[in-house]
Amino acid sequence: MTKLLEAFEGVVYPSVLSHIRHLGRLLAGKSVVHVNSTRLGGGVAEILHRLVPLMNELGIDTKWEVITGEDAFFTVTKTMHNAVQGSEKGLSKEMTEVFEETNRENARRLAPIVSEADFVFVHDPQPVPLCALCPERKGKWLWRCHIDASRPNRRVWAYLRNWILPYDGSIFSLPEFAQPMPHPEYLVPPSIDPLSDKNCDLEPGEVTRTLGEFGIDPDRPLAVQVSRFDRFKDPLGVIEAYRLCRRSQDLQLVLAGGEATDDPEGSVVLRDVLDAASGDPDIHVLVLPADAHRTINALQRGADVVLQKSTKEGFGLTVSEALWKEKPVIGGDTGGIRLQIIDRFNGFRVRTAEGAALRLRYLLQHRARAERMGENARAYVRENFLITRQLRNVLAILVAQLQGDRERLEVFVP
Numbered sequence: 001m002t003k004l005l006e007a008f009e010g011v012v013y014p015s016v017l018s019h020i021r022h023l024g025r026l027l028a029g030k031s032v033v034h035v036n037s038t039r040l041g042g043g044v045a046e047i048l049h050r051l052v053p054l055m056n057e058l059g060i061d062t063k064w065e066v067i068t069g070e071d072a073f074f075t076v077t078k079t080m081h082n083a084v085q086g087s088e089k090g091l092s093k094e095m096t097e098v099f100e101e102t103n104r105e106n107a108r109r110l111a112p113i114v115s116e117a118d119f120v121f122v123h124d125p126q127p128v129p130l131c132a133l134c135p136e137r138k139g140k141w142l143w144r145c146h147i148d149a150s151r152p153n154r155r156v157w158a159y160l161r162n163w164i165l166p167y168d169g170s171i172f173s174l175p176e177f178a179q180p181m182p183h184p185e186y187l188v189p190p191s192i193d194p195l196s197d198k199n200c201d202l203e204p205g206e207v208t209r210t211l212g213e214f215g216i217d218p219d220r221p222l223a224v225q226v227s228r229f230d231r232f233k234d235p236l237g238v239i240e241a242y243r244l245c246r247r248s249q250d251l252q253l254v255l256a257g258g259e260a261t262d263d264p265e266g267s268v269v270l271r272d273v274l275d276a277a278s279g280d281p282d283i284h285v286l287v288l289p290a291d292a293h294r295t296i297n298a299l300q301r302g303a304d305v306v307l308q309k310s311t312k313e314g315f316g317l318t319v320s321e322a323l324w325k326e327k328p329v330i331g332g333d334t335g336g337i338r339l340q341i342i343d344r345f346n347g348f349r350v351r352t353a354e355g356a357a358l359r360l361r362y363l364l365q366h367r368a369r370a371e372r373m374g375e376n377a378r379a380y381v382r383e384n385f386l387i388t389r390q391l392r393n394v395l396a397i398l399v400a401q402l403q404g405d406r407e408r409l410e411v412f413v414p
Contacts, residue, residue: 024058
């Protein structure tokens with residue numbers, strides 16, 4: 001048993017680690033490259049920071065490469081990201097030219113690395129043209145979609161689909177996100193690492209000190225949402241829900257997050273949030289650095305209730321993070337949140353600010369019920385959303401690709 005995997009003993013079932021080791025032996029000596037658009041900010045980067053070392057420890061030569069681009073490129077890819085999630089705004093000819101030229105430049109730089117790899121994972125739309133732009137590729141290429149593609153802008157999706165077609169397979173987070181493809185498709189929900197700084201156990205004193213650093217009263221009720229400052233995360237809706245709840249319930253609110261390097265809209269949304277929170281000393285808007293993992297851990301553990309009131313969400317790792325910490329979560333009734341929150345079992349799913357306020361008030365006034373939901377929450381994540389499950393899924397996909405499995409849909413969930 002390798003050292004990183006050893007640490008999961010007592011956290012996951014022994015059979016899980018045994019299966020991972022078996023799959024690792026089948027893939028030992030193979031080379032894998034992951035390609036995405038940022039090392040900082042967002043769920044994809046968080047997952048890769050944990051997944052890549054685990055794959056290397058199993059004897060699989062695994063690298064992580066990041067594409068580069070100017071601000072204009074990331075403005076285009078943000079528009080593209082929003083369109084895949086249903087925005088009506090499309091792409092102009094000038095935008096597609098910026099997108100394609102930037103990917104050509106990255107393909108020239110990365111071709112010596114990715115073309116020789118046995119397996120290449122390309123994450124999300126930003127680097128999707130790389131497969132077609134590396135015609136001398138040797139191994140199997142897989143496109144990994146982390147976002148909600150259930151109802152995409154059809155014109156934008158048609159454009160992206162042409163870039164996806166050359167891949168040997170596609171991976172989606174939920175069945176409803178998957179789009180018809182001529183190659184094998186796989187379903188793999190994301191996951192969290194329970195041993196990371198963001199999710200490991202903390203001493204109560206550290207939680208109290210962290211709250212104090214931000215002027216948060218540990219003796220008063222606290223609701224927390226942790227996410228990038230993104231309109232789809234609906235931070236303004238969270239503030240509205242807080243204000244509705246405050247009419248009959250004492251409450252503090254924390255909106256904590258940062259700006260991903262590949263999201264140029266973040267600063268605009270942050271300004272709107274600061275304007276909406278202005279003048280209320282019980283709303284704490286925290287712009288945290290990308291490595292503030294223990295701070296986020298402490299804020300979630302110090303919360304009475306955690307929110308993730310997204311209107312669109314590919315998965316929402318912050319939901320599983322909070323559930324793991326035995327917190328009931330109020331989340332938007334959308335995307336991957338539906339997979340994580342079982343309504344009335346470990347939290348509530350809502351569609352409006354009024355609904356969020358109603359559920360927030362209920363949890364704060366029914367503490368025994370909230371505690372039972374928190375216990376259910378941790379057990380549910382342990383069974384379904386830990387990094388060991390995702391690692392096992394990824395390894396199984398690679399084995400299937402290696403053995404030429406041509407099933408159109410492979411479902412790898414617990």
